[in-house]
Amino acid sequence: MTGDATLRRYAGYGMKRAFNAIQADVNAALAPLGLRMITFSTLAVIAENPGLRQSRLADILAMERPNLVVVVDELERAELISRQRPPEDRRAYALQLTLAGRRLLDKALAAVNAHERRMTAGLTEEERQALIRALARVEQNGRRDQDDPAELSCP
Amino acid sequence: MTGDATLRRYAGYGMKRAFNAIQADVNAALAPLGLRMITFSTLAVIAENPGLRQSRLADILAMERPNLVVVVDELERAELISRQRPPEDRRAYALQLTLAGRRLLDKALAAVNAHERRMTAGLTEEERQALIRALARVEQNGRRDQDDPAELSCP
DNA sequence: TATTGTTATACTCTATAACTATA
DNA sequence: TATAGTTATAGAGTATAACAATA
Numbered sequence: 001m002t003g004d005a006t007l008r009r010y011a012g013y014g015m016k017r018a019f020n021a022i023q024a025d026v027n028a029a030l031a032p033l034g035l036r037m038i039t040f041s042t043l044a045v046i047a048e049n050p051g052l053r054q055s056r057l058a059d060i061l062a063m064e065r066p067n068l069v070v071v072v073d074e075l076e077r078a079e080l081i082s083r084q085r086p087p088e089d090r091r092a093y094a095l096q097l098t099l100a101g102r103r104l105l106d107k108a109l110a111a112v113n114a115h116e117r118r119m120t121a122g123l124t125e126e127e128r129q130a131l132i133r134a135l136a137r138v139e140q141n142g143r144r145d146q147d148d149p150a151e152l153s154c155p
Numbered sequence: 156m157t158g159d160a161t162l163r164r165y166a167g168y169g170m171k172r173a174f175n176a177i178q179a180d181v182n183a184a185l186a187p188l189g190l191r192m193i194t195f196s197t198l199a200v201i202a203e204n205p206g207l208r209q210s211r212l213a214d215i216l217a218m219e220r221p222n223l224v225v226v227v228d229e230l231e232r233a234e235l236i237s238r239q240r241p242p243e244d245r246r247a248y249a250l251q252l253t254l255a256g257r258r259l260l261d262k263a264l265a266a267v268n269a270h271e272r273r274m275t276a277g278l279t280e281e282e283r284q285a286l287i288r289a290l291a292r293v294e295q296n297g298r299r300d301q302d303d304p305a306e307l308s309c310p
Numbered sequence: 311t312a313t314t315g316t317t318a319t320a321c322t323c324t325a326t327a328a329c330t331a332t333a
Numbered sequence: 334t335a336t337a338g339t340t341a342t343a344g345a346g347t348a349t350a351a352c353a354a355t356a
């Protein structure tokens with residue numbers, strides 16, 4: 001009686017609906033920390049890659065450089081990260097977490113871990129891993145089609 | 156070397172990236188037909204529920220009524236659907252596909268089927284079905300948490 | 311009083327072109 | 334000339350409040 005049986009056959013439709021739920025839940029979980037999905041992700045990637053440059057960070061997060069600027073500005077203003085000019089290339093910035101940033105990220109990771117458990121409740125750990133693997137495959141299929149826009153069905 | 160190993164452990168991160176790929180691919184597949192994801196979905200739901208009202212359509216597609224208005228306007232202007240006043244409730248509109256709408260939807264379904272095959276290439280049919288099931292579960296977990304905003308870990 | 315569709319509005323995310331300062 | 338970061342801007346998608354017509 002839901003009325004969308006046609007669309008329910010597609011992974012993309014389910015993904016849109018599931019992602020909307022994920023986004024709402026993770027943003028609610030991060031809001032008490034003053035973070036949202038994109039600022040949390042940015043902190044996590046900088047923590048994993050100290051000294052990272054903004055353009056490389058944008059590559060990793062698959063977002064455009066201009067859109068990252070405002071995020072980095074926001075995190076710097078909140079004193080969660082620092083921008084330092086490396087002497088060998090004075091065009092760039094090396095990004096690092098501050099102590100406050102590291103502490104907040106630890107709290108955020110706990111909140112996001114709880115969020116992940118909540119949203120994947122009812123799946124076994126094997127099913128959760130299979131979901132993550134399937135999503136990575138879909139992403140990869142999209143990346144391949146970007147390089148080769150022609151249809152390459154299967155020979 | 157990707158630099159996002161921390162985030163890759165979360166289904167939500169993979170879902171954001173996979174959905175971006177899905178959206179780009181499906182919109183590219185539908186553009187030659189003058190459609191995009193939301194107009195395609197709207198056509199598909201109206202086809203499945205002839206005489207549907209806009210507020211019920213918004214419920215099914217999990218979107219706000221005001222945002223649907225512009226979509227229905229666009230489809231009506233393109234003469235793909237018709238709005239008819241039902242005599243028993245002259246506030247509402249009964250939505251139906253036109254013949255052109257039915258024909259275009261058939262073409263769009265073929266394009267979206269090809270898109271789905273492309274994006275889930277490398278998954279077995281069982282894995283694809285498991286992906287769809289897992290996404291529905293995540294969506295449902297989000298819906299439950301909306302009703303009960305408190306954390307309900309596991310007893 | 312409540313509901314259907316609508317208007318207006320605002321906020322986020324995303325995408326592109328063009329600028330500056332360095333290399 | 335090319336690259337790193339930036340500015341400005343425009344387009345989607347999404348959310349809420351308030352209104353007119355009808356129930």
